[in-house]
């Protein structure tokens with residue numbers, strides 16, 4: 124099946140002579156077994172709410188097919204999906220290699236939390252090649268973590284090269300695949316052991332719940348993830364699993380439109396005198412562009428713009444003039460967003476030396492002319508504030 128078909132066909136109920144099109148929400152903590160034999164048999168399937176209901180299984184099935192993995196487990200947020208996927212493979216005395224462009228809370232989990240338990244983390248240049256990673260590997264390196272592209276600075280990572288170096292040193296490659304929605308990039312086919320998504324973004328797609336997905340390439344890897352989540356007592360509500368599956372039905376259509384609107388906005392912004400340069404993997408100037416062309420089939424709606432330096436008052440006027448772009452964390456919903464971000468605060472292996480502010484845009488599904496009009500309004504307000 125091609126991805127568009129998987130998104131429509133998988134995770135649906137097939138078990139009754141007549142059944143609803145979609146898997147319904149099954150809210151449950153307790154399951155009752157009619158007999159003792161059923162209880163013994165039951166241990167192999169659905170037993171207790173925290174271990175997943177048929178609603179969770181349906182979402183897992185669809186994500187596994189989309190990511191091209193062996194099995195998917197769910198987490199209550201994207202952050203916990205990233206953290207559990209690391210935690211599953213480390214113990215006191217181990218070492219983690221993490222991209223310098225990782226989402227800051229994932230970075231903090233390693234820098235602060237894992238450190239308390241004797242796990243050390245080294246950050247690497249997101250543009251590292253196989254030799255660079257090999258040189259940073261230690262005998263105790265258990266996880267190499269990638270996020271491609273980085274969600275603030277958009278460097279695209281060479282996953283096959285990083286996988287080769289990680290595997291040569293006996294480590295797992297875990298990839299945060301949120302930007303591609305699992306649709307434009309398949310980290311497992313590129314050599315990753317685990318592909319993680321903040322389903323909160325494109326899978327859910329409507330900015331109304333949080334969830335994470337962890338897809339493993341093989342059974343032993345998946346077992347480790349399962350036990351990590353089990354021991355953490357992790358749970359996703361059946362309602363949220365249902366919302367994520369519901370979101371996935373329209374993932375391909377939405378992503379193609381996010382891509383189209385983002386491309387238009389990038390062209391529009393690149394021509395503005397207030398903009399220094401654009402950060403978008405489909406641009407030749409974006410670090411890792413050639414890798415993006417080789418490994419991705421498209422680009423989603425999230426991109427950045429490095430602005431020319433402006434006083435804070437002008438920046439405030441720009442943001443306050445928006446009628447459509449929301450000032451908000453997160454992305455991946457149907458709505459357009461813009462956020463002033465500070466990559467220089469989240470780096471240690473590399474430096475971010477741009478003088479001007481960085482704006483991160485999410486191109487939503489609105490009409491492109493209305494979005495351009497909103498930006499024109501914001502630039503006019505900025506110009507007025509500079510007079």
Ligand SMILES: Cc1ncc(COP(=O)(O)O)c(C=O)c1O
Pocket residue numbers: 200201202203205226270274299301302321322323333334335453454
């Ligand atoms: C790249 C990336 N990974 C992970 C996360 C964490 O997702 P959540 O907010 O669902 O915990 C985010 C959230 O912004 C993100 O941008």
